[in-house]
Amino acid sequence: MLALTVRRLLVAIPTLIAIVAAAFLLMKAAPGGPFTTERQLQPEIEQRLKAKFGLDLPIEQQLARYLFGSEEGGGLVRGDFGPSMTYKDKTVIDIIAEGAPTSAILGFGAMLFALLVGGGLGIIAALRQNKIQDYAVMALAIAGVCLPPLVVGPVFQLLFGVQWGILPSQGLHRDEFGLIYLILPIITLALPLIAIVSRLMRASMIEALRSNAIRTARAKGLPETQVILRHALPIALLPIVSYVGPALAGVMAGSFVIETVYQLPGIGKQFVYAAGQRDYTLVMGVVLIYSFLIISLNLAADIMYRVLDPRARTA
Template identity: 50%
Template sequence: MLHYVMRRLGGAVPTLFIIIAGAFFMMRLAPGGPFARERRVPPEVEANLMKAYHLDEPLWQQFLRYLNGLLHGDFGPSFKYKDFAVADLIFGGFPVSLQLGGIAIALALVIGVTLGIWAALRQNSWIDYASMSVSMVGIAVPNFVVAPILTLVIGLQLQLLPVGGWGRPSHYVLPVIALCLPQIAAIARLTRASMIEVLSSNYVRTARAKGLPARLTISRHAIRAAILPVVSYLGPAIAGIITGSVVVEQIFSIPGIGRYFVQGSLNRDYTLVMGVTVFYGALVILCNLIADLLYGVLDPKVRYD
C-alpha cells in the first residue's frame, strides 16, 4: 500500500502544478489590480508598491518566484490584510471551515445514507417517491439560494436563530443546514441506486435463501457493498464542503477560508486567492487518496499491489 500511496502522491505533483499555473495566470488576466481603487494613489507611490511586491517584473519571473516560495512553504504576504501572511490567514480560518464542514458532512452522511437505504428497501412506494423528490429539490436548489431563504424566514421573520456571527451553538444551525442539504440529497440518491443493485445481487439472494434474517443480510452484506459509491463521492465532497462554502460563510459572516477567498477575489489580492486555491487543490487530492484507500477496507477484492 505504501508504494501505491507514493505513486499517487507523485502523480499529484503535475496536477497541482497545472492548478497553480492556471490560477496564477487567470488572476493576472482579470481586470484591475490589488492597488486599483476608486481613489488612485499617486503614480510614484503605486510604482513603489508594485516594486515592493515584485509586480513590476515579467509574468514568467513572478511565476517562478511564486513557485520558489511555495517550495519553501511560503504563500507570500497578503496585499490587503496588512501585517498578515497568506499562510496565517489560511490556517487561521481553516479550523472554522473544518468545524463547520465536518458537522455538515457528518450530518449529511447519516441522514443521506439512512434515506437512501430506506427508499431502496421500499422501492416504488410512496416513501421512495417522496424521499427522491425531496432529494431532487435539494440537488436542484444550490446552497447560495437556501442560505438567504433560511436567513430571511428563520432568522429575520421568525427570529428563532441568529443570522450571523460565530462562537455559540446557535450560530452553527443555519449554515450547517444550508451546507448539508445538497449533500444529503446527493448521498441519498447514490445510496438508493447502489442499494437496489446490491439487493438484487447473487450473494444477497444466497444469504436470504439460507435463511439469514433480513436485518442481518442488510447490515452485514448489503450496506457494506452499497456504501462504496458514497465513499468515492465523499472524497471531493468533503474537500468541497470544507473549503468551498464560499457564499455560505460570506452570508453568515463566518470567519473561515471561504470568506477570505471572496474578499481576496473582490480586492484582487493575488496571493490570498492563490493560497486558498493551492490549499483547496491539495486538500481535494488528499481526500480522494483517502477515499481510494478506504475502498481496500470496505471491499476485500480491492488490492493496491
C-alpha cells in the same frame, strides 16, 4: 496500498505546480490590481509597492519568484505563501489559519450530516421500493437538487433567524465560539448533498439486495436486519465512498457562498474578498490549499474503497 499512496503523492507534486501556474496566470490576466483603488495612489508610491511585491517584473519572473523565492528568502517551495497584499502586517498563512477552523467545521459537518440523513433516507427508500416512502424520499431529493444554497440560505435566515428567532441568522462570535451559529449554514450546505447521497444509497442498496451474496445470506436463514446491516450495507456503501472524496472537496469550495451569505469568518469569505481586491498571494494560497485538499481526499477515498472492496486491491 503503500505503492498506490506513493504513486499518487508523486503525481500530486507536478499537478499542484500546474494548478499554481494556471491560477497565477489567470489572476494576472484579470483587469485591475491590488493597488487599483477608488483613491488614486501617487505614481511613486504605487511603483514602490509594486517593486516590494515584485509586480514590476515580467510575469515569468513573478511566477518564479512566487515558487522559489528571491535572495531575501521566501518561496512556495520553502513553505512561505508570502504576505497579503491588502491585509496590513498579515501573512497568507495567518489569514488561512484564522479561517480554517470555521471552514473545516462547516464542510465536514455538512458532509457528516448529509451522510447520516441522506444515507438513512436512501436505505428507507430502497427497502420500501415503489411505495409511498420511496416516492417521498425521491421527491425530497429532487427538491434538494433544484434548490441551490444561494436561495435556501436567505430563506432560512428570514424564517429561522428573523421571523421565528430560533437560530442566529448570521455572524460568528470568536470570543464565545458556539456551534449554534453554524447550524443553519451546515443544513443549508448539506441539503443538495442529502439529495445526492439518498439517491446514490437507494440505487446501490437496491442493487446490493438483488446480488447473489444477499440471496445466499437469506438462504442461510439469517435475520433480515443482519442481512441488511452486515451484508448489504457494506456493498451499498462502495459508491458512497467513491463520491465522498470529491464531494467533500466540492463542499469546501461551495462554502464560499455559504460563508458570504451567513457572514462567517472562514477561508471562503476571505477568498471572495481577496479575489475582488486582486490580492494575488492570498488567492494563490487558498487555491493551493483547496487543491491539496482535493488531491488528498480523492486519495483517501481510493484507499477506503480498497479497504471495503477486496477485489479492488488487485486491480
